[in-house]
Amino acid sequence: MNSPEPDTSSSRKLFALPSAKERRFLADALRTETVGGMVLLLAAVIALICANAPTLSGWYESVRSFHFGISALGLDLSVEHWASDGILTVFFFVAGIELKRELVAGELRNPATAALPIVAALCGMAVPAAVYLIPNLLAGGQLQGWAVPMATDIAFALGVLAVIGTNLPSALRAFLLTLAIVDDLGGILVIAVFYTSGLNWWALAGAVAGLILFRVLHIDLRVRGWYVYVPLGLAIWALMYNSGVHATISGVAMGMLLRVLPDTERGESEETPSVAERVEHLVRPLSAGFAVPLFALFAAGVSLSGPALSAAFRQPEALGVVLGLFAGKIVGVFGGTYLAARFTRAQLSDDLTWPDVAGVAMLAGIGFTVSLLMSELAFTDAGTTEHVKAAILIGSLLSAVVACIMLKVRDSKYRALWEIESRDEDGDSVPDIDQETDPVRRPTEAARRQGR
Template sequence: MPPPGRRFLGRLPLPEYRYLADALRAETLGGVLLLVAAVLALVWANTPLSHSYETVRDFHFGPGSLGLRLSVEHWAADGLLAVFFFVAGAELKRELVAGDLRDPKAALLPVVAAACGMIAPALVYTLVNTVGGGDLGGWAVPTATDIAFALAVLAVLGTALPSPLRAFLLTLAVVDDLFAILIIAVFFTSDLNFLALGGAVAGLVVFWVLLRHLRVRGWYVYVPLALVIWGLMYNSGVHATIAGVAMGLMLRCHREEGEEASPGERVEHLVRPFSAGLAVPLFALFSAGVAVGGDALADIFTRPETLGVVLGLVVGKAVGIFGGTWLTARFTRASLSDELAWSDLFAVSVLAGIGFTVSLLIGELAFTDDPRLTDEVKAAVLVGSLLAVLLAAVLLRLRNRVHVRLLAEEERDEDLDGVPDVYQQDDPAHHQRLADSYEKRAAEHRARAREREDPGAGDA
């Protein structure tokens, strides 16, 4: 009889459970701000005030002598998003040294799921545009997942989703970010300025030596150095956000003896609020402001480029992630946790079709020569993401009662020691604390019963 396969989407280790809870709180708030910024951009760009929106978005400033006189929109996309990708690099590094990606067997499933979740949308886009005679250059637009937006949706619609599914979505998005970074670096790099690129690489080496070997501390050292590296990377022809990723990957994210948190965890904790609360919402504010009138919405479903983006996000993402996960489980003899169903995983796969921040960025890079098509593709990203939200909402609601029960079991803390009971099932001290807690509550219940029978007994 063949040996049983391992299970996936089971209960998380306690450190991962706590890290996930902290990360979800930050990403969820950031997602809400992102949603508010996107709505504000759409309102601003589709009212009589649209002229002022364009004026602000296209206003140029910066040191022209350094090649950095950019528009507000450009500063948001190339400058502020570098902070977002710095956090993404730090998250990826942490997953590689302390998270699910540390174990090759455990990493296989989210890596394959993320890869399939990017290949399938690209194939859907390519097929639609090959048949319709559209521009194949936008194949990468529907490949990205916006984790902040997805978690914000979960905060509203999937409040009871068990932590293993949330962790799967978070890990999936981290790997997705890595693939998106590679796509930007390989396919959207213009003519290279090797002198500037060499300077950026030299700056990264200095960053590494100061951080990892000399262990210099102090933001006043690293922030100016990071700005120099970013400026050189921008002028090199490589997309400037790659500088943020590289610096994030250089952080030390493993804990040494006596450390409560690694330097990478501390830096990520400090930078994440700026990224989620300011950088990404400002990018959305100046990138999501596109005209979405009746004719524009109709064109989304008739023009092959925009239809390919919508179908890539809604159909390609769901089929790719779910199919990749199912096939990996099937051929590695892994099995789903007993408490969950494949329909739960399909709902999360549909939710991953929310491709906002990076999809908008790639849309700008893919169609730089056609501003009108760029705006139409951005509108398609918004429509595709909205359809993914609506479909995921329906699927999550179908299993909400089961999710509520699972989450209640996961978070139960009868002895009120701050550690969920499921992590202490084999701890004799935990069982003694439970017995003491039950006895205390029983005594209080008996005292209240006597008080009701004889109101004067308590005074006596």
């Protein structure tokens, strides 16, 4: 009797169910980001209230502009800059860990698997940038803000999903997370290349030397202990800040230096969490629950008066940001995904349809943390920066509302898929779907959709 042919269709499927290990990592990461997203939303609301309430706006501005630090080290900064250049480095440190993990052990290590989120993310960055340029070229606006609508804020997006109670299946969540990671990489490169000026080469050389020392201690000498790396990390950050390169780049660099695979030379098994995973598990709550909300508290406080809101649709810079986030993101991400499927002759998973992809693409139009940071780097005059920040909020809100409507329509379907993924009828803490390794016994995707 001939053995059944192995099912190879999954290799030609887009948004197929991730592996059990990948789903566990995904659940842990997104759980923290979802809680952080809720805190981020609250911080943004508080910032808007403080900036627009007559009795609070003066106090808010005085706190935001209050300076403190060590002048001799070039670190006498305002509270707002400590939040954006200092505390936000924790967020970029986690982004660096995520990026390296994806490149070494995650979705991006396999070129065939990585093609979809990379193409979607690149198109999702290029199209919004192009959309921004159109009104600014026509109306003589400032072109240097082209990068502002490029970013996707995963925490804000997940916070929105938590508010409306939508259960995206694991495949779409994995795509959204990987898309955001590639998006962050693009933002990091843009900040490093296009928003760096007046380099202090001695400070930069010191920062690079510090990173080399960090690598030697961590990789070659296997030195452990936070009391070694925290002071070293602070020194690297201070040198990077004084070099003229945006200080958050130091966080990315240190995150990418951590080992993301188990140390087999010391007897660690493949199932043992790596140093990067352990550090990320500890630092991610600090990033999602403190660093990013604190940045939002001092960056999102913009005027929402009638003139300020109307400027978002009249001023070319602000209009370009609104259109880039709301229209450019969905066109770029959806178009990139469709082109990737078309040219690779891949097919969507039987559980999903193209409207599901459109909903996630619309969700990618929520740009907040990195977009606000880029707006501060791109524009020098306070008026334009204020209007562009208001445009970021408007574009993100419009994207969130439309995405919620698109995804909520399919929520009953998503809930059924989620229940199938997490079903554990034998109570052994292992989802039943991960135990179906026999091709004869494994139900088809169509049967899983019907819950059989």
